[in-house]
Amino acid sequence: MSAERWLTALQENGYRLTESRRAVVEIVAASARALTPLEVFDLARAAHPDLGLVTVYRTLEKLEEMHLIQRVHQPGGCQAFLTAGQGHQHLLLCQKCGRAVFFEGDDLQPLFDSIAEKTGYAIQEHWLQLFGLCRACQ
Amino acid sequence: MSAERWLTALQENGYRLTESRRAVVEIVAASARALTPLEVFDLARAAHPDLGLVTVYRTLEKLEEMHLIQRVHQPGGCQAFLTAGQGHQHLLLCQKCGRAVFFEGDDLQPLFDSIAEKTGYAIQEHWLQLFGLCRACQ
DNA sequence: CTCCTGATGAAAATTGTTTTCATTATAAAG
DNA sequence: CTTTATAATGAAAACAATTTTCATCAGGAG
Numbered sequence: 001m002s003a004e005r006w007l008t009a010l011q012e013n014g015y016r017l018t019e020s021r022r023a024v025v026e027i028v029a030a031s032a033r034a035l036t037p038l039e040v041f042d043l044a045r046a047a048h049p050d051l052g053l054v055t056v057y058r059t060l061e062k063l064e065e066m067h068l069i070q071r072v073h074q075p076g077g078c079q080a081f082l083t084a085g086q087g088h089q090h091l092l093l094c095q096k097c098g099r100a101v102f103f104e105g106d107d108l109q110p111l112f113d114s115i116a117e118k119t120g121y122a123i124q125e126h127w128l129q130l131f132g133l134c135r136a137c138q
Numbered sequence: 139m140s141a142e143r144w145l146t147a148l149q150e151n152g153y154r155l156t157e158s159r160r161a162v163v164e165i166v167a168a169s170a171r172a173l174t175p176l177e178v179f180d181l182a183r184a185a186h187p188d189l190g191l192v193t194v195y196r197t198l199e200k201l202e203e204m205h206l207i208q209r210v211h212q213p214g215g216c217q218a219f220l221t222a223g224q225g226h227q228h229l230l231l232c233q234k235c236g237r238a239v240f241f242e243g244d245d246l247q248p249l250f251d252s253i254a255e256k257t258g259y260a261i262q263e264h265w266l267q268l269f270g271l272c273r274a275c276q
Numbered sequence: 277c278t279c280c281t282g283a284t285g286a287a288a289a290t291t292g293t294t295t296t297c298a299t300t301a302t303a304a305a306g
Numbered sequence: 307c308t309t310t311a312t313a314a315t316g317a318a319a320a321c322a323a324t325t326t327t328c329a330t331c332a333g334g335a336g
Contacts, residue, residue, distance in 0.1 A: 016282060016333050037324085052285040057324070073265075078216045079323085092259055101257050111243050115268065119239050121230055123270035127211075130253065132261035154302050154313060175293085190316040195293070217292080 002083065003029040006068050013066060023048035024059040033098030034072040034080035072100070073129065094134035101134075140221065141167040144206050151204060161186035162197040171236030172210040172218035210238070211267065232272035239272075 003026045010025075011017050023044040028035060035043070041056045060081055063069040070084040072091065085091070085102040092101045105128060116123050141164045148163075149155050161182040166173060173181070179194045198219055201207040208222040210229065223229070223240035230239045243266060254261050 014282095018283065018333070020284065050285075054286085054325080055284060058283085073211045073216060078211065092253060092257060092261070094259065095262065101259065103253050103257065105249050105253070107249060111245060112268065115230060115241050115243070116270070119230060119241065120273040121232065121239065121268075121270040122276050123230070123268050124233065125269040127265065127267045127269075129265045130250065130259075130261050131263040131265075132254070132259040135258040138260050152313095156302070156314065158315065188316075192294080192317085193315060196314085 002068075006063065009066060009068065010062065013062075015062065019048055020051050020055045021059050023051055024056055025063070028060070028063065028069060028081065029083060031082070033100055034074070034082040034093075036077075036080045040081075073127075090128040090130070092130040092132065094137055095131050096133055096137035099134045099136075140206075144201065147204060147206065148200065151200075153200065157186055158189050158193045159197050161189055162194055163201070166198070166201065166207060166219065167221060169220070171238055172212070172220040172231075174215075174218045178219075211265075228266040228268070230268040230270065232275055233269050234271055234275040237272045237274075 003022075006025050006029055007017055007022060010021065015021075024040060026047065027040050027043045037053065037056050037060060040060070041051065041053045044056065045051050060069065064071065064081065067084055069081045071078060072080045072082050072093070074080065074093065082091075082100055088104075088106075089102040090105055092103055093099070108126065108128070112123050112126065115121070141160075144163050144167055145155055145160060148159065153159075162178055164185065165178050165181045175191065175194050175198060178198070179189065179191045182194065183189050198207065202209065202219065205222050207219045209216060210218045210220050210231070212218065212231065220229075220238055226242075226244075227240040228243055230241055231237070246264065246266070250261050250264065253259070
């Protein structure tokens with residue numbers, strides 16, 4: 001459970017530890033799939049009913065700044081957030097339940113070198129994301 | 139110039155060929171970088187001043203349905219559209235000017251197989267996108 | 277406990293996109 | 307070259323998602 005670690009990190013960055021933030025952090029940290037701000041809002045209100053949607057946005061913004069969560073791009077939309085991977089990792093998402101798994105794949109450099117040569121671009125960054133069905137959903 | 143080809147394709151799909159559509163199609167087909175609906179609107183109005191933004195949205199929607207253009211995901215947002223690649227291709231974008239280039243990279247199967255084995259997911263699809271600086275922007 | 281100030285939630289404002297609808301213009305038929 | 311049916315248009319309204327404003331509240335340093 002990374003919720004406590006995130007809350008500590010927020011405090012260490014000079015932010016206050018409030019009930020609202022705790023409710024948001026606990027939902028996002030515990031989720032195995034990416035959640036939209038509205039989903040976080042709905043889920044977190046179970047623990048803290050007078051949470052405002054604005055606070056969800058503000059908390060997600062801070063967590064993203066601190067690289068504790070990251071935005072996930074999907075065919076259906078790009079507003080959802082997920083616990084961030086450690087260092088440079090790639091994402092694998094279940095198309096049915098959304099369950100996310102990170103993986104490493106650093107044998108890609110030769111491909112990038114060849115693309116750089118062919119195109120003349122100086123390659124700086126890459127995004128690799130896989131979609132499939134998790135074991136439970138197959 | 140793919141504009142004429144797209145217009146023909148629209149007609150063949152039973153759509154009418156109008157001044158508004160022509161203006162939109164000519165801008166998008168001629169662009170080397172992804173454009174947002176608003177950018178298309180501004181650029182296309184040079185040729186057809188009483189173009190409506192709604193028509194831009196509607197035309198982009200049809201072009202996307204016909205796989206002539208595709209949505210491009212970028213750190214700054216995911217609303218921009220670009221001439222679609224042929225078959226399964228990957229994108230390389232210039233971080234400065236946005237110029238886009240497609241490339242193939244089908245040596246990825248072994249990586250996917252190994253990920254599938256490690257994670258238990260049945261992999262169905264992948265997105266690979268590179269960012270860098272084009273020759274002119276370096 | 278007190279006080280300062282960051283954080284909050286409600287409401288308003290803003291932005292991006294979609295829907296509605298009366299009018300216009302394309303393209304097929306005569 | 308008309309006539310005509312209807313797809314397409316643009317303006318305005320509706321809608322949805324996100325951000326800003328602001329008066330009030332609560333965390334935590336002292």
